[in-house]
Amino acid sequence: MIAEGEQVLIQKANVFRLVKVERRKKIFTEKLQFFLDNAIGLPLGSKFEVRNKQLFQVPHDSGVDQVPSEAEVDTDKNNEKIQDDNRSQKLTKEDLKEMAKQGAKGEEIIEQLVQNNANFKEKTSFSQAKYLRKKGKKYLNYITILRPTLRLLCNMYMAKSPSKICHLRVDTLSQMLTVGNIHAHSKVIVVDSCQGLVLGAVMERMAGLGTLVQVYHGDFPFRHVYDAFNFPASFDETMLPFPMNQLNCLHSPQSIKDGLQHDESAVTSNGEESTGLDVMKDTEPNVEDQKVEVTPEDSISAPRTDLSFAEGVSDSKEKNESSTTAKASSSDTEVNMKGEGDLPTEAPNADGSTRKRPPWKEYKKDPARLERQRERKERIEQARTVLQQGNMDGLLIACKFHPSPLVEALLPCLAPSRTFAVYCQHREPLVDCYTRLRGRGGVLNLQLTETWLRNFQILPGRSRPDMQMSGTGGYLLSGITVAMETDTTSSTTEPPTKKVKMETD
Amino acid sequence: MIAEGEQVLIQKANVFRLVKVERRKKIFTEKLQFFLDNAIGLPLGSKFEVRNKQLFQVPHDSGVDQVPSEAEVDTDKNNEKIQDDNRSQKLTKEDLKEMAKQGAKGEEIIEQLVQNNANFKEKTSFSQAKYLRKKGKKYLNYITILRPTLRLLCNMYMAKSPSKICHLRVDTLSQMLTVGNIHAHSKVIVVDSCQGLVLGAVMERMAGLGTLVQVYHGDFPFRHVYDAFNFPASFDETMLPFPMNQLNCLHSPQSIKDGLQHDESAVTSNGEESTGLDVMKDTEPNVEDQKVEVTPEDSISAPRTDLSFAEGVSDSKEKNESSTTAKASSSDTEVNMKGEGDLPTEAPNADGSTRKRPPWKEYKKDPARLERQRERKERIEQARTVLQQGNMDGLLIACKFHPSPLVEALLPCLAPSRTFAVYCQHREPLVDCYTRLRGRGGVLNLQLTETWLRNFQILPGRSRPDMQMSGTGGYLLSGITVAMETDTTSSTTEPPTKKVKMETD
Amino acid sequence: MSFVRYKETAEEGDVVIIYLTHESMFPLTLEAGRIFQTRFGALRHSDIIGTRFGSKVLCGGGRGYVYALHPTPELWTLTLPHRTQIVYTTDISMLTLQLDLKPGSVVVESGTGSGSVSHAVIRTIAPTGHLYTFEFHQQRAEKAREEFSDHGLSSLVTVTHRNVCTDGFGLSDVADAVFLDLPSPWEAVASAKLALKKAGGRLCSFSPCVEQIQRTCDKLRSHGFCDITTIECLLRTFDVRSIALPEPDLGRPDTCAQTQQEGGESAENFTFKSAVPPKDMPGHTGFLTFATLYPQMETS
Amino acid sequence: MSFVRYKETAEEGDVVIIYLTHESMFPLTLEAGRIFQTRFGALRHSDIIGTRFGSKVLCGGGRGYVYALHPTPELWTLTLPHRTQIVYTTDISMLTLQLDLKPGSVVVESGTGSGSVSHAVIRTIAPTGHLYTFEFHQQRAEKAREEFSDHGLSSLVTVTHRNVCTDGFGLSDVADAVFLDLPSPWEAVASAKLALKKAGGRLCSFSPCVEQIQRTCDKLRSHGFCDITTIECLLRTFDVRSIALPEPDLGRPDTCAQTQQEGGESAENFTFKSAVPPKDMPGHTGFLTFATLYPQMETS
Structure with missing residues (x-):
């Protein structure tokens, strides 16, 4: 159902555009202008003709080229006699403009073009179909309104601005999800510089059941594409943010204290906030072992990432990130530059619409804002606990950073016999990662x-x-975790990685 | 024509074997034993049946599976009912052995197998054809005798022992020859660790017209596969060997003296030896500029590479080289080890048959040997001259060494506006080479x-x-030479490589 | 146990994947007292029962060891007992994504074959979706049903023994997606259209030959399917190795006078870490044809 | 001048390839007094005449420069005036090798098209071979004949305007190899067989569509051709670049207490040289079908 307030994809020919369905809002796409009002309430997947800036539902075979059947395919005609010299068309540009002005439908214009094309009848049926398809793209004003599926979103970004999603192609993304064994009721860590595409993909496969820890870079867990999936708000509760620049202190003895202590209080005082978090419910038997004495002061006195200005700067921040990416992969600069302006999306910022923002001072004191800030801090602490339990089920990384340090920092958070998948646009960083993991063992x-x-x-x-x-x-590195050798003195049995290496090399 | 003394390929099903045609010599291939005597004088490409170790010519459609026509393809049968449990065949292994013993022809055995297979009629026509093909490979004793073409040789090595030809696949080799613009009447440099495959390919395309300089590693210009082409002896005269470990002194002022002087005397005194060398005939206008005063003593007093023992050790030498290759690409070790023993070839050593060798002392003084040694030295000096003229037309490198130093040493030997192509099994060395050439300019x-x-x-x-x-x-790096910037002071115009880089990046 | 939910400890009756090497893995259903013979020695089931998945388990009286892994659809695909040609993870990944599968999706599949696709689909549509899978070969259907039960998936899948090309799926307006892996997939298109929800859905057909997809695409077009696309997806697995390419010995630049070095090679190497492509790789598994059935326009 | 033999100096009447950038090259026939406009400025033909091929030539009054390159079949393929869809160097390389071409080979080709294949074939079979090339489009045949003459190749090639599918090659027992690039190549198979030497030869047919090669392979089989193989060969050109991937800032391990860094990124980069695959590449040019005609067995 095409519903007000939800995001949809508008398809015109091969071009897709992500928009939020709103009444009385004019949509511009591929030289068409129209309002979505007429479409609201109709099924997703409906096709429309644009007439006078309004949408009128049409059957799906409207404007589709007929594919000639095998019998019609005449191999005798071979365009041999056709001189393509642009003189075959008798209608002038002015003629066509005049027709459009007088409200001629696309089909009528094409019919006229065919009748006035001296070569049309000489063409093979395939050339004819090709001609009609070409003209159709230009003169037919059909659009389809679609659910923003992972498949369509990934393809749209790949076509328009691949650097925004780190050139993560749909087949590679599909491998990640499968190899990572992403499914409902699992506890997954995601590092995503793909505007939240991977995050959205994982959440879709988890359907709000389980725990999704988003390790984010910068001030703010950015998840632009994630929002395009129209997940119910309840899904968000299973997602915990964790800042990348606190990963190093995750496993140091000092911080394990801080984290656990802080989290324990969070769980106690905010028990009701942890709904939907499987990890909180499944108390794993081995958690006991990891608990350490802590003093609450340590964590409370630590000044945390200031999130206060995050919402305000997230847009320009993202631009900075994009240009960093562009620097690293200069061939995309052009696409990126163009994409920056006309990326076909109108998604709001991750925490809702922030179009009208109060002045800074007022905003800073805004109680709602302070409440959001407090909540986020709590969720970060929940994430910390979950990660420190070392009992996560999966890890997917698709980011603009060198992945090796991230993999090394996050693998200890996984239980044994769990899978991870690391994507990189280039293969050299993954060769490095592979080598380091071989040295580390436990995979x-x-x-x-x-x-x-x-x-x-x-x-x-x-x-x-x-x-x-x-x-x-792009390239993918995947593997399975196993219990690390704890007894370092037993050198009688060969370490598993060596053994494996001998077997496979 | 299948001629005595020439090399031919024996094809049995998909397996090829290179042999020299000799009377009364027993050939072993794919469990068959036979003499070639009956085939001598028949056209290359003839097909034979092996009966009682003798060859009998047969038409080419003998033993070929019938391909079912479209009408016969029954998609209704889908092997649904077939239980493949090895119980469908009523004949035992003993039955089959007995039939073979009693001299049954392959066709008769297969006919019996079909009649005694309970499932055969239930199979789709394709499964039937597949069955017949499989049994045909086993029981039909057909061979074809073929001309050892570049295509067949390359595929044979790729299938049997790819590390011997540095994994140079036939399509990559074809690109090298085309991109390198190899043709008759050109002057080409080849560095080849592919047992002479590339050398042979280039010579075939030059047909003994022009000059081919072989830059070789080790004591001896090794060209095993080259010999399989059966080139007339006249072609050899257009080929000049040059040792790799003299490349560095090719362009140093000191050695230019040596080389040129030495060569000039060689040309004068051995004018008749340079037949077939285009370079000697085409005196290029710019050779004048390169001439330098020299003293003959320098070159004469220099002790040269001792070639005296080369013929004797070339076999074991090659084995050393192979194991070096194996070290660099450990995955091929197994293939290589196996390939070493049973590589399907009986080519003689490059300088002819050396089966019966006189005792060392005698051999050392052998006048014919000393004459060959003298000739080779002269040809090396001719190669030096040709290279130093800097007027070569092409450069192909496909070797086991890091190519960058070779490219840098040999590019100055090319005229401007000439092409080069460098093959490597791995891409990293070519990335290095690319980078160095960008920095060098002139390409x-x-x-x-x-x-x-x-x-x-x-x-x-x-x-x-x-x-x-x-x-x-594998990977290929190719390019075109242009005149190097000689005036280093003119910094007004940007160096071409920089410019190109800006344009293409 | 269940293939669709991780557990921590291996218990009696659980399926574990015994990992010897990358190329050597076996599924094992744990039964106390039984022994599994590996090439590293005898492995006692009892030594696995009670240990955490992913633990090292000694075998051969402590001389060797293996890992006992938690089963996943991907490990199952690698280790399952083949009853038919199977679809591998590369294609399964693509079809799962391209069919828009997620928890709650209702999927129709034929044929079940060895259950490779089924396991992966069930993993993705659990806990609220359902798979209707059809197999024309009776024994295979029974075997699959048994396996789903052993793997704790029975509530998520219905196995039917039927030739869907002749008898149809017998389903109407229930499926979000249909997957066809049949010798004559075009014969199932009409029935697949019926099985798909009126609100629309996706279809995938997997076939090795061009002629099969030609007939299938024709049929899909004539039945009103849209956005018909056919893809091939190939997996290339690299070998990460340290390569040392010898630097050529070009001799000394100062003089041509030189004595031949032993071995003739310079001692230096050009050394690098590389992802080496395999000598051979899968060149073709099958073509995946996808199509969308859009909701019918209500004629008011 | 001749395309099949290098010369040193560019002279009046010669074809040179003007190189502006990798993506911008033009063929130019030198005529003293004429001027060629490039985006780097006006280029006087006279400035090229008399210089060595591969030299830098100033243009735009010395403000810019270009290189004047010796023509090769490969540069010609990149720069030739298109009259038809052309076959590119990757496929040409493969067909040249797979047809066993070398100096002296006699080759039959249809259609001539824009002459891209012809030039490469002539280069390989010169100086003793011959190319018989057939083109059904009269103007194209004439234009090709003219170009071959301008390129010094007339003695090596015979251009015939003819529809070989209906009228045959009119050649018997002359060719070592036949190359077909026709919409309906199967119609030329019988005639191609006739043109091939009785001692045997090779045939190649280039077609973009599966249906074309299906019909051609059927025909080849029924005419006694053997070793029928069909291949696809795709070229991937890498961009060599220095890549700097930022190292993630994971914070300080000793304490969670930290102030947010400006930019949030660590100063370090993981830097490497890489051969970066292109965003897009040719996915298909055509299928190349090869076949061998073996010598007939003499029935004594």
Whole structure:
């Protein structure tokens, strides 16, 4: 159902645009302007014609080219006689403009173009279909309103501004989710510089059941694409943010004290806040072992990340991040520059609409804001506890940073016999990561992979691979955790990594 | 024509073996034993049946599976009812052995197998064809005798012992030859650790017209595969060896003196020896500029590489080289080890048959040997001259060494506006090479490429890509030389490499 | 135990994946008192029962060891007893994502085969979705049903022994997605359309041959499916190695006078860590054809 | 001048390839007194005439410069005036090798098209071989004939305007190899067989679509061709770049107490040189089908 307040994708031909459904809001896409009002309440997946800036539902076969059947495919015609010299069309640009002005429908204009094209009848049926398709894209004003699925979102970003999602291609993303064994009722860590695409993908597969820890960089857990999934608010409660720059103190003895103590109080005093967090309910038998004496003062006195200004700067912040990415992968600079302005989305900031913001001083004292800030701090402490329990079920990393330090910092948070998957646009950082993990031990089945993806055109008499394909979908390093050797003195049995290495090399 | 003394490929199913045609010599291949005598004088490409260790020519469709036509392809049968439990065949192994013993032809055995297979009629026509193909490989004793073409040689090595040809896949080799613009009447430098495969490929494309300088490593210009091409002896005269460990002194002022002087005397005194060397005939206008005053003593007093023992040790030497290669690419060790013993070739050593060798002392004084030694020294000096003229037309490198130093040493030997192509099994050395050449300048159109190769099975109703493919064909770096900036003071115009970089990045 | 929910400790009756090496893994159903023979020696089930998944377990009287891993659909795909050609994780990943599967999705599959796809689909649609899987081979259907039960998945899947090409799915307006892995998938298209929800859904057909997808695409078009796309997805697994390429010995630049070095190679190497592509890799598994069925427009 | 033999100095009437950048190259026939406008400024032909190929040539009154390169079939393929869809160097390389071409080979080709394959083939079979090339489009045939003449190749090639599918090659027992680039290559198979030497030869057919190669392979089989194989070869060109991936700032291990750093990133980078795959690459050009015609067995 196309519902007010939800995000939808508007598809015109091959171009997608993410918008929030609102009444009386004009949408611009691919030279079309229209209001969504007429579409509200109709099923997602409905197709519309744009007439006078309004939407009118049409059947799905409207404006679709007929695919000639095999019998119609005439291999005798081979465009041999056709001189493509742009003189074949008798209608002038002015003629066409005039027709459009007088309100001619797209179909009528195309019909006129065909009748006035001297070559049309000489063309093979495929050339005819191609011609119609080309003109259709230009003159037919059909759009489809779709649910923003992971599949469509990933493809949209890949086509428009791949650097925003670290060039994470849909097949590679699909491998991550599968290899990472993401499913409901699991406890997953995600590091995502893909605007929240991976985060959204993981949440979709978890459906708000389990725990999702988002390790974020910067002042604010950014999750632009995540918001496009229209998850119910209850899902958010299973998501815990944790700042990347506190990872190093996660496992140091000092901080384990801080964290655990702080968290224990949080759990006690905010028991009702932990609803939906499986980890809080499943008290694992081994948690006992990890508990350490703590003094509450340590953590309370520590000045935390100041989140106060985060909302205000998150936009420009993201721009900084983008340009960092651009620096690292200069070939995308152009795409990125362009993408920055016209990225087809109108998602609000992660914590809701902040269009009208009160003046700074007022804002700083705003009780609602202070409450949000307090809540976030609590959630960070919950995340800390969960991570420190070392009993997480999965780890996915797809970020703009060198992944090795992140993997090393986060693997200890996983239980044994759990899977992790690390994506990188380049393979060298993953070779480094692979090597470091081999040295570290405690992992099995390390695999560095790349997938190759190509579309195949299947049409009667004209089946062939697409003429263009993606050059790379990036690289993936995955593995399975196992119990680390605790007894370092027993050198009689060979360490597992060595053994494995011998077997596989 | 299958001719005595020439090398041919014996094909049995998908397995190829390189042999020299000799009368009364027993050939072993794929469990078959036979003499080639009956085949001598018949056209290359003839097919034979092996009966009683003799060859009998047969038509080419003998023993070939019938491909079912589209009409015959019954998609209704789907092997649904077939229980593959090895109990379907009523004939025992003993039965089959007995039949073979009694001299049954392959076709008769297969006919019996089909009649005694309970499932055969239930199989789809494709499963039937597959069954027949499988049994045919085992029981039909057909071989084909083929000309050892570049295509077949490259595929044979790739299948049997890829490390011997540095994993140079046929498509990558084909790119090298094309991108390097190898053709008759050109002057080409080749560095080849592929047992002479690239050398042979280049010579085939030059057909003994022009000059081919082989920069070789070790004591002896090794060219095992080169010999498989059966080139006429006249081709050899256009090939000049040059030892790799004299490359560094090629362009130092001191050695230019040596080389040129030495060579000039060689040309004068051995004018008749330079037949077939285009470079000697085409006196390029710019050679004048490069001439330098020299003293003959320098070169004469210099002790040269001692070639005296080279022929004697070349076999074990090559084994050393192979194990070096194996060290660098450990995954191939096994293949290599196996390949070492049973590589399907009986080529003689590069300088002819050396099966019966006289005792060392005698051999050392052998006048023919001393004459060969003198000739080789002269040819090395000719190579030096040609290289020093800096007017070569092409450079191909496919070797086990890090290519960057070789490229840097050999590029100055090329004229401007000439192409070069460097192959490496790994891409990192070529990234290094690319970077160094960018810094050096004097090259355009630098391209680092990889090709992707897949076979497609085209059969009625069952067309699909092959289920297995090669994981990599290696990497290729190619470029075009241009005149180097000689005036280093003119900093007004930007150096070309910088400019290009800005344009292409 | 259940394949769709992690547990900590291996208990009697659980399926564990015994990891010997990367190439050597076996599924094992734990039964106290039994012994499993590995090439590293005898492994007592009792030594696994009660230990944490992912622990090292000694075998061969302490001379060797293995790891006992928690089963996942991916490990199952690698180790399951083959009854048919199976679909592997690369294609399963792609079809799961492209069919928009998530917890709560209702999926129709045929054929069940060895259950490789089924396990992965169930993992993704649990705990609220359902898989209807159809297999025309009776024994395979029974075996699959048994396995789903052993893996704690019975409530999430219904296995039916039926030839869907001739007899249809017998389902109407229930499915979010249909997956076809059949020799003649075009014969199941009409029935698949019926099974899909009126609100729309996705279809995937997996076939190795071009002719199969040609006929299937024709059929999909004529039945009103849209956005028909066909893809191939290949996995290349790299070997991470340290490579030492010898630097060539080009001799001394100052003079051509030199004595031949022993071995003739310079001592230096160009050394680097590399992700080395495999000599051979899967060149083709099958074509994945996807299509969307959009909601019918209500004619008012 | 001749495309099949290098010369040193560019002379009037020669074709040179003007190199502005990797993506911007133009063929130019030198005529004293003429001027060629480039985006780096006006380039006087006279400034090229007499210089060595590969030299830097100033343009725009000395403000810019270009390189004047010796033509090669590969540069010609990149810069030639397109009259049809052309076959590119990756496929040309493969077909040249797979057809066993070398100096002296006699080759039959149809269609000539823009002459991209022809130039490369002539280069390889010169100086003793010959190319018979057939083109059904009259203007294209004429244009090709003219170009071959301008490129000094006339003695090595015969251009015929003919529809070989209906009228055949009109050649018998002459060719070592046949190359077909036709919409309906199967229609030329019988005639190709006739053109090949009785001692045997090779055939290659280039087609973009599966249906074309299906019909061609059927025809090849029924005409006694052997070793029929179909391949795809794709070129991936890497961009060599220095990449600096920022190291994540994980904070200080000793204490959680910390002030937010400006920018939040550690100053360090993980820096490496990489061969970066292109965002997009050619996904398909065509299928190359190869076949061998073996010598007929003499029936004595």
